[in-house]
Amino acid sequence: TLEEAEESTRMRKRDLDNSERELEKKNNNLMEITKKHEIAKRTLDLEESKENERASAQKNVMELEGYLDKVRSLDHIRIKVKDLAKNLKAKEDAKLILLKQLESIEGKFLKATKELEETREKSIKIPYYRAMVEEKEKGYNKKVKLDNLEKTFQLSNIAYFKAEEKYATAEALYQKTKNEFAQLQLVWYKGQAAVLAKSLEIGKPCPVCGSNDHPNKAGQEQNVPTENQLNQAKLELEAIEKEKDRKKDFLHQNKLEKEKLQKEIYSIKEEFVDLNIDINQMKEDLEKSRVALNNALQEEKRLKSLEEEFVNIKKNQDNTKVNLKNAEDELLEINKIYGIAQGDLAGREADLPKELSSLDDLMKSLDKARSQAVKLMKSYMDAKQSYESTYGLFISAKTSQEEGVKTLDEAKNKYLSEKERFSLRLKEKEFAKYSEYENAKRQQEYMDLLEKEINEFEGSLRSKEDRLSRAIKSSEGLVRVDIQNLQEILQIEEGEREKVANIENSLRDKIAKEKTTLEELVSIDKLVGDKEKEYENVGYLAQISNGVNAHGLTFQRFVLGALLDDITVAATKRLKRMSKGRYHLRRTLDRARKNAAGGLELEVFDTYTGIERPVSTLSGGETFLASLSLALGLADVVQTYSGGINLDTIFVDEGFGSLDPESLDLALKTLIDLQQGGRLVGIISHVPELRERIDARLEINISDMGSRATFKVL
Template sequence: MRLHRLEVTAFGPFSGTEEIDFDALSDAGLFLVQGRTGAGKTSVLDAVCFALYGQVPGARNRAKGLRSDHAAAGSVPQVVLETTVRGRRLRLTRSPEWERPKLRGTGTRKEQHKVLLEELVRGAWTGLSNRIDETADLIGDLLGMNAGQFCQVAMLPQGEFAGFLRAKADDRRKVLEQLFATEVFADVEKWLGERRAATGREADRLRADVLSIADRIAEVTGAPPPHAPEAPDADGVPRPRSGEPSAEPLDDVAALPGWAARLADAHTGMRAEADERRAGAAADLQAARAALEDARALADRRRRHADALARRDALGDGAEERSRIGSRLDAAARADRAAPLVRAVGERQGHAVQARRRTDDARSRVAALLPPDPSEDVLVKAERARRDEIAKLEGARADADRLRGVDTERGSLATEFGRLEPEQARLAAALADLPAAVEARRAALGEARLAAAGLPGAEAALADARRRLDAAQRRDQVEHLLAEAEAAHRDAVDAAQEARDRVQELRQARLDGMAAVLADDLRDGEPCRVCGSTEHPAPVASLAVVPTEDRVERAQAEYEAAGARREEESTRVGRLRAEHDGLLETAGETTTEALAAELDGAREALAAAEARAAEAERLEAVLHRDERELERVRDAARDNDRRLTENRARDRELAAEQERLRAELDEARGEDATLESRIVRLGGEAGALAAAVEAQREAARAADELAAARARAKAAAQAQGFRTPEEVLAAELPDEDQGDLRDRLRRFEDEEAGVRDLLNDPDLVAAAAAPDPDLPDLHERFAAAESAHTEAASAAHTAALRCDRLADLRARLDTAVRAWEPAAGRHEVARRLAGLASGKDPANRRAMSLPAYVLAARLEQVVAAANERLARMSGGRYELVHTIEKAAGDRSRSAGGLGLRVADAWTGQDRDPVTLSGGESFITSLSLALGLADVVTAETGGAEIGTLFVDEGFGTLDAETLDEVMDVLDGLRDGGRAVGIVSHVAELRARIPAQLRITKERAGSTAKIVV
């Protein structure tokens, strides 16, 4: 990173706007930032840091007021920094938070922190961001370091490193943690501790799962828990519990599967014994059940045989009822075959009656159209005659529709005539007036265009008059300023000459009085600094006051300031004289009053020309509108005449067609009101005649069908054994009643067959002949066998469930142990690593935490880099030594490994840094600061620092040591790096010609570059 330009306004001690050209200072490689105490030397560094990061170094950042107290009330505090970072030219503009006066009323209003980041791209500044957080991220990424690291690396606050050199290890750790990113190592230590706790919890949880399963195995088997065994007997074997197999006490989780296997083997034998007892009890139960079932079967057969004898006697009493049911079912079956034909006669008789009624109604409706009692042929002929006439009249309907269309069209034409004829008269009147009006507009437009042709000339004349008037006004101002500048230049020349004379006088007076000054220092017996003699017989005495060196230097500074003022005034006079000559060429000697009058005349001429130009534009638009109106009227008149001619011809054609159609329709309508009413009347009469014909035919068919149905019904009744159709209907039975009778008959038959089969069954016959069995005794024997079997089966089932449950728990125990073993291994690894990282494990012989170890390594690198420069600045006498032992009283794990000692080659002893003198402390701490800057830059991967500042501390050095320090600082310029020294030491002003001088005044500080 290289600084180019810094501009500060109302910032810190700077009340106005001060611009610092770092390019001019960097050309010298080494430059001095000098000024009196409190002038604002460090504020320049604050402005650089604030522009980059929005904050100032150290404790000054806690002071919120960065705005200058000397600045005017409304001045906006602002810092502008141009810099190049990694080949990119950037410009940062920042304004800190400040209180500005309200625009209205009294009081103040807070203005927030603002920032603008720009980049120079192809010669133009392009905005990158105006957000504070986004700008901070961009600058941090480009520089590769945060604000604290930048302040330590680029500004080398020497006073802080003197404290760093003498600090305790714990305080030194806090500084190093701010500079180096050790958070990741602290996070690693924390993560390892959390990992140790997490793996421990996991291993404990899995061990608890294993022990829980083992407890359940012990509960299932009745054995003592493996971690709480029973007291062993005299042989050393644990006593079993309640007749259960014995179990060995085990505390080792890995041995629990073997313990469970031994329990499972013991319970397998117990299960086999229980299964054998259950098999014997099952055989006894089977024999008792078979004897009981046989006895029950014999008793049941004896009962069934006795029941069959009783039912056979009961069936003999119901023979008469069976015969009656059979006769009734036979008559109902014959009636079912003839009943449909008998019922059909009634249906046909009803149809015949309805047909005769419809015939009478239809003939009554057409009685007025025909002679009395017409035959079917007369009805048919009358219908056909009306249908033929309707067909003829249907053809006349199209003529009626056409007549209505002709009437409508003639009405539309009449309406159109009422619109077109007045329009024809209006268009004729317009055609008589418009041509003359268009010609008048065209003549007026020509005159207006001629008048507007002078508009460009009037505009040019106005611009020339305005330019000459502006030049004349500036000419009068410059004449006044030139007179003032010439007077000021004469005064500056006189003041510079007077200052030069005063410097020469003071230097001559000091030379003249130097002998008296030396004589004042002579003492008897002491050698003279000029001749070395110890005797002083005639010392020079001077009555005049000898000026001091400081007074001569002040006079020289006043002379230099007067010379600079003279050059400035000379430059100002030349600039004003050149501007005055150029203005004379433009305005001449004409007065401003005359030029103002010319400008007013030019404005009036331009206004008149603009008015005529506007009038020409208006007339051109009006002419164009009138021409379009004339053309439109002509087209409309032609179209109107054409449409009138076409409509009159069409009306004549429609009138002739209308007369013809009316004559034809009157003839077709006859005596009816309309053609449509005639068609409706004839259609109704034809329909009535057709209905009468159909009704007469339907009545004849119904009478024939009734006679045929009566003949079929009589024949069917006689064929089924009935004398009349009425007997058929009397013998009918509903299907439900017939079904009930058939079911009763079937039950009689089925029961008779069942009884017959039972009485013929040999088993039942044999059982009836056998003795009656003893069922109560057999029930008692079966109950005893069943109770014995239930007890044996329950014992066997319990043993089987226990073995199955034990097998399941063993599988779960094996799985739980396999899950616990890797978790226990992971916990052991995590425990050891966490102990090493925290320094608590015995394997960590130095008992140092991981962050402390990393910081110790970084400090070792810093010491190595610092010793390269310390050896040169101390003439090879001093060397920094990094120690890893804790200081007395340091008990913190993070404080170890951060000790510093100073090796003195002259004495061969290591010294505490607090024993160094002021100058020795300065060169040692400066070496440490430079070494730390190198290590931090390399560690963060940051941009190369092209502009470096070293802040204060040179006043403690002797001349020889100062030479060594300056040689080291000169070496920092390798690779084009610029080094700025912030100091008020007078000797450095003579050694370093390139200077940034900060001057403190009552109204605020100012900055000036001297190269």
Template sequence: LNAEGFESTDALLDGINVAQTAVEERSVVEAGAKQQAQAAETAFRTAEAVEAKFVASAQAQAKLTILMGRKAEFAAIADRMKQAARARLIVDVEEQLVTAREDVKDAETKLAEATQAQSEAQQKVKDAIEAVAREEARAPEIETARKRKDDLERFARVLEAASASAEAVQAALEAQRIAQAAFGKSKDRLDQLRSTRAERATALKSARSAESARGELMKAQTYLLTQKKAAEDYGKAEAAARSAKAAFEKESAASAKALEHETEARAAYAAAEQALAAAQALHLATKLEKDAPCPVCGSTDHPKPATGDIENAGRDQAFREARDRFETAARAAREASEKLAGLKATLEAREETLSSLEQPTDTLAAILENVRQIEADLGALGPAVNLEEVEAAIEALDEQIETQETETERLRSEADKCRNAATEARAARDGKLEAVPEALRTQSAVTSAMDETSRILTALVEAKDKAEAVLKAAREAVLSADAARKGAEESVATCKLRLEKAEATFRTRLSEQGLTEEVYQSLKPAIATIDSDSEAVRRYETELNEAQGAANAAASAIGDLTRPDLPVVKEAHETALAALTKATEDRIAASNRVGQLEKLRQSLEDTMRKLDKAEAESGPLRKIAALTNGDNPLSLKLETYAIGAMFDRVLEAANLRLGPMTSSRYQLERDTEGGRGSRGLGIQAFDVHTGKSRGTDTLSGGETFIAALALALGLADVVESASGKVRLDTIFIDEGFGSLDTENGSGTLDQVLNVLNSLVKNSRAVGLISHVPLVQEAIPNGFYVRKGLTGSAIEERSIS
């Protein structure tokens, strides 16, 4: 009752009534705060919606302003594009004009070359005519030599026929057959080469046409693949933006729900904490003892300890669970907020990526269909052909044909000779030697005469043939030169006429398009950018129309609305939520207070019944407890008495160590007079020199160190003797030796060290930490700790 602030059970009942009234009042306050919070929530959401409309309108108007600022720029582009479009209609005419001018220039050059060639050819004809006239004057000599040669050849054949006419005929016929077969085979080979050459030429023409088409298709294929890549990138970016937006909206709802759970858990945690505080006060009150210090304030006087049922301490579990739920909810809300921020950043990044990409004009399916069509067209063209290899093959065929023509002509001549020989052999077989002069009837004579005649005839014929060949070639060259000059003159006339037509067409086309040649030349660079300029103007007009529509729509959405002061509305919303939270916490605390007081009332009733029964049953036991707790004439507790008995054994063992160290001057004994609840546990030193006991606070520093050392050694001896399982084999003593006198180089210090050495002899290790030189000298082994710039180091020390 005292812990709860009540003097009696009647006051407790009054307190319960007051608490119930407070619950009702706070419930009313909570309901009002909830209505106000709902109204503030509605006002805040409405203000947010209106603010969003104003922001959207401002953004749309800003975008429209930017686009309107570029209107003059795109108007200039559109005007330039129109003029360039007109100029593009003249490009083909200009190309024809340039080609015509180049043709005229080439034709005039060829005419000059043809005129020069004609003059040179005419001079060569004059020279050749004179040479032929000189050779024709020697015609009788040639005829005589030829007749002489024919006669000699006939004589030789007659001689040969006379000796072996039959064999000669057969040999001549065989030779004729072989020569004719060789000639036929060579002619067939020549025909085959010419046919192959014609086929290769046709294939080369087809290959050139196919390669030209292949080049155009590959250009289109490269452009479509670029469009395909752009369409795929845009589709992926668009899908990623949609996914990020869905994730952000989903996480927004989850974050709001997590914040709501955090608010509820916070209120429950505060109520559980308040209930626990009250229960802990009751728990601590049950642990207070008379004359024992309070664990909270330390006072030994407890005028008004709290009372109640110890079972109320179970609220600690409720508090822990409420705290865990609150921490979990807070952590979840924090994680949801962090995740929402990350998703928002992801959404903004993906939307920015999407906006940076240009939306493709065609769908991906249409682009893929075009790519497949081009690939099919390329496949229909067949594999690529190496035009240089085909041309080289045709050139090789031309060389083979030329060689084969020469060989075929040689074999034709050989076949004719063989045929003539066969005829002559047959004639010789029928004739005899009657027609052969006497001087030439030997083979050697005929051969000699024939060689001389052949030499003369060959020289005459070759000279005449050469002169005639030169004349023929010169005349053919004149004819070719005349034809070339005439063709060149006609070509010049034709090219000039075509040039005049091209210039007239060019001027007409300029006039039709309303352009001068200077303006046309200035517009030629813009022709190449017509398509891109058209697309840019189209996009600009689309964006301008969309921006105008968006600005109008945003303005219509605003209408007569007044822009709210969103920070003020938000602050009011947060204030209302805070007031609702405070009202809910107050109502929960009041409810808990009622429950707590009700439990206290029930606990008091149960406790009083238990106390009455316990007092009746525990009378004799309480009397014994009083005696053991110090409620006796000596005011001595049983625990203190037992500790005192053990303490006597410790002091007895300590005096065994203290005597040798103080020359038997001091003895430690218990102070049985001082103290209250712990009477008899104090220590005083009996001085043999004075015969009186004195407090330990009157001892010198060295005497205090010796007494403490003896007490520690005595305690170790008693602990070992009381329990055979416990051995204190090692003792460390930190400093204190500097307070001992060193009379005659040793004094008390020597006595202490002797006692410690006796411990070492009994298989007990003693470690000393000291800076006193005599201590270091008395210890045979040890180590130094040296301080350095980089830290401390251990140095082993030994005395040999």
């Protein structure tokens, strides 16, 4: 149609205008790129002229890199030499320290040796001091006893004289009363004779003598007492006689006591060499001996620690000597290695330039050389890249400009052709001029609207075509996704998400419960804390009394331990005798196991070795003696604590078979002493040697008819 021809002509006109504008842009771009290309060409020519400079810089880098291994090795050797120097200094310091330690230890060793010898000399004198103390105690006690006896004797003598005087007075009173009673009795008899005489008849027998003759009858006496008076006088005489006899017995008792004291005084005086020695002097000598003995005993106690200290010092001295010898050997070895390393270092330093002998200096020079070489190479490469880039842009711009000229010519030809065709169409439609055609067209507003819609459509079409082209390009090489598989995966993932959501909800509920529980626990903890504070002292006492302490000692065991201390003291007296002074029983707070209760464990102090050890280390016979001693000690302590209750009988069952003859003698002697002290001692044993020593036995004999018991008393 005519409108289409007109529109086609207009389009060709627009294409022509666009081609002219595009060609102008390309001409301007070509001129700008041509200038840049010429500048890049001149820069490249300049950089190519620096080829020798670049080669020299690269050579310098290679030379410096060639020194790297040598300098690294040199630095390694320097570090090694430095470390060796430090090690050498440390070894020298260690040697000096060891020398000082050895000097100090040798001083301690000499001091400990001297102190140990002195302590041994003092401890050796213990038997001498003990014997001296025993002798002086015996003498002092006898002197005290003698003085007390003499004082008692003086008092007894005075009491005797007083009793003698009282007895003499009582005897005189008795004789006087006796004479008076005899006289009174005689008068009474005479009075009775007079009464009898009154009843006598001549020729009749006398009721007293039977005589029929009564030539001399008794006459009547004056002041004849009555029978009651006579009986009263007799009672008084008997009372005075009893008092006299009592005073006589008292006098006799005083005499016996006086004689006993005289014998004791005489017996003690016979043992004294010098009776005139002052008791205060004896006491002073005794105290001096006791002090000397205590000092010796203290030295004996110190002896063990001194011996251990001496052994430790000697061991320390030997170890220090060994360490010193090792240090000297190590010092010689390190000194040798240090000398070799120093020589190697000096040789390597001589092979390198002085300014490059340090790795830091070399790295600085190398970094500088590399930087220069890189800078030169970068300048060249940048110039070359710039030239190549501008050259490519120049060719592209020139080609684009030539294409623009060609496009402009084509657009011009198309426009002229369309214009000619449009003119022919106008003539065909009988439009003489174009203005007539313009007037014949629709209103301009409508045409503008149509043109706008057309332009928008064309723009949208081109945009979608571009998007389609980009999408096709982007999707090249892609694989079609399986939507169904993705949906299945999505379904599985949603199931997992739901599970996780359920777990999350469960955890949230659990957290809420835990928070509630935590709040309750905090509240309970606070309540418990308040209660703990309230009952802290009670709880502490309960723990202590229940054995929650360092010794595992309960309150019950603490009380029993106090009783056991008394038992061990009493038992030790007998055990010392039965073991010839070797063993002493002691209570110990040590425990065999950490989880065992403590406080009632026993140990023995061995005076032969001077060390304490558990009772479990005793032999069978020694264990029996210790058990026997404990049983006897327990009996003594029970009697002491019970207040008047006596344990008069003790039975010992077996154990004698494990004793050697000497120990058997000592054990029996102890039991015999108990028997002589008033106790009944029964021994149950099958040891034949005991039969000869037991006076009263209940023997059990076994026969085919059964057992038979018989008493035998020797």
